[in-house]
Amino acid sequence: MTAATALGKDLTGLEYLSADQIRLILDTAEPFKEVSERPIKKVPALRGKTIVNLFFEASTRTRISFEFAEKRLSADTVNVAAQGSSASKGETLVDTAKNLEAMRIDMVVIRHGASGAAQFLGQRIRSNVINAGDGKHEHPTQGLLDLLTLRDKFGRIEGLKVAIVGDVLHSRVARSNIWGLTKLGAEVAVCGPASLLPRNVEQLGVTILPRVEDAIQWADALNVLRLQLERMQGGFIPSLREYNRVFGVTTERLAKAPKDLVILHPGPMNRGVEIDSDVADGPHSVILPQVTNGVAVRMAVLYLLAGGSPDWAGAPGRGEDH
Amino acid sequence: MPNRTQLLDDRAIGRALARMASEVVERCGGTDGLVLVGIQRRGVELAARLQRLIEQSEGVRVPVGKLDITLYRDDLQTVGPRPVVGETSLPDLDGRTVVIVDDVLYTGRTVRAALDECADFGRPRRILLCVLVDRGGRELPIQADIIGGRASTVPGDRVDVFVNELDGRDAVELVRGEPK
16 A cells, blocks of 8 residues: 655665655655644645554654644644653564554554664654664654755755764764765764774765864764764773863854854764754754754654655646646 | 536626626625635636725735645545645735635635635734636635626536636636546
8 A cells, every 4th residue: 555655665874875765755844844834733645544653762752743743733643752662572573564564554653772773663653764764874853844944945955065073983873964964965974982983984974173173163063963972881992081181062162163063963962972052053953943943843853754745847837626 | 528618708708807806805895804815816817806805995005815725625635636735825814805716616625725724824803705707616615806797607627727827828718628
C-alpha cells in the first residue's frame, strides 16, 4: 500500500537524497510554518494515518517535535519508549516493529543507539520509516531544520561558509549537516579537538580548522555541537573546563570575527561548556528558530512520505477537480 | 486530438467580473464586514481583481485573503501529482461575510475543502461562493451564489482559465476530452 513517493519509502539520511529532494522538503516546509501560527493549529492532511514514535534513546525535543508535527497533520500517534517496552524484555527491533505493523500502522519514527537501525528497519517492514537519529550515523530531520534555518537567515545555502564546531566524532547531527550543506553547495568546515574529529573526515568534502578562532574568522555561521557528556567515558578531552577554555564559543572570541556570525546549536545546550550563555541568548543566535523550524520540516517530511507528491513542473497548478 | 474552443475572451471576462463585483456588493448589502477569499491559484488573482473593481465603484478597499486547500483534500492517496502546497493567509473571518472566489466550479470538492478550512480559522457570519465559470458536474450538494458564466461539459472535458497575471492573457477555454 505504501507507494514510492517523491522521497522514496523512507527517510534514513541526507546522504541518500538528491539536492532536488532536499530542496523539495525545504520548500514544502514553508507553508507548514504558517499552519503552526493558525488559531487551530491543525490540518486534516494525514487524517486516518497511524504513526508510531519508537524511541530507544532518551529524547525530549525531537520526540515532542515529531509528535507536534504528526498531530498538526491530524495523524494518530503512539509513543513507544524503550524503557518499559518489550524491548527491555529482549525483543528484537524487527520483532517489535513487525508486531506494531500487525496492528496496521503506516509510519514509524525511530531513534536508536545503533548506526543504521532506521535503514535496517525500513528494509524489513512495509511502513514508511523516518530516522530520528541512529547512533553516530545521521539525524536527517535535524540536518533539514538547520538548512531551513540557514536559508531563512541568508536567503540561500549555496556559497555559505558553515563551520561545525565541537564533538564531530559522536555527532549524527554533524554528519547530516555535512551531507545536506555540501549537496546544496555550501562550504563546510569542521573544528574540534583532534580526538573528537572522525578519521578521514576530509573525504566527506569538508575542511578541518584546528582552532575555533580560525573557524570564527572563516565562517558565515557556526553550528555548535553539544559536547555529548554521556558519550564521554573514553577520555576524549581533559576536562569540561579545559574544553571551554580552548573550544568554547564565547562572546570574546566572536568579538574578533570580521562579521556577525549566525549561531546554531541542535540542543540540548551545555551552557558554559561548548557555548556561553551570552552567545546562546544573543542577537545572532537562531537556536529557538531552529526549534520552530523543526516542526515545519518534520511536517513536510511526513506529508511527502505519506503521498503528498508535488508537481515537479513548477508551473502554476491547474487543478483538475474544482 | 482534443479540440479547444474559447468560451470567454478578455473583454467578456472583464464584463463578467464587473457584473460579479456589483453582485457581490449587492448580495452582501454593501461592503461592511465583507471579506474576499481567493482559492489558490487563479482564485487569488480573481479575488484581487474583484477587490479593485469594488474599490472603483464603492471607494472601499475590502480585505482579501488567500486559501490553499491542498492539506484539506480528501484524496492524498488516490490522485496523481498535485501542486506543491501554496500560501494561506486570511484576515479575521469572525462575524464577517466571506465570499470565496474560484475560477471554475466543477465537482464541489475544492469548495468543500475550502469551507472546512475557513471553519478552522474563524466563524464567518455568512459564506458565499463566487466563481467565474460553473461547468456543472457536481459530486456534492454545493452551489455558487455569483457566477460569471456557465459551460455545459461532460466528464473528460476540461475548462481552462487563463489570467493575465499568471498566464499573460485573459481567456476561458473549453477543451473537449476524447469521447469515452
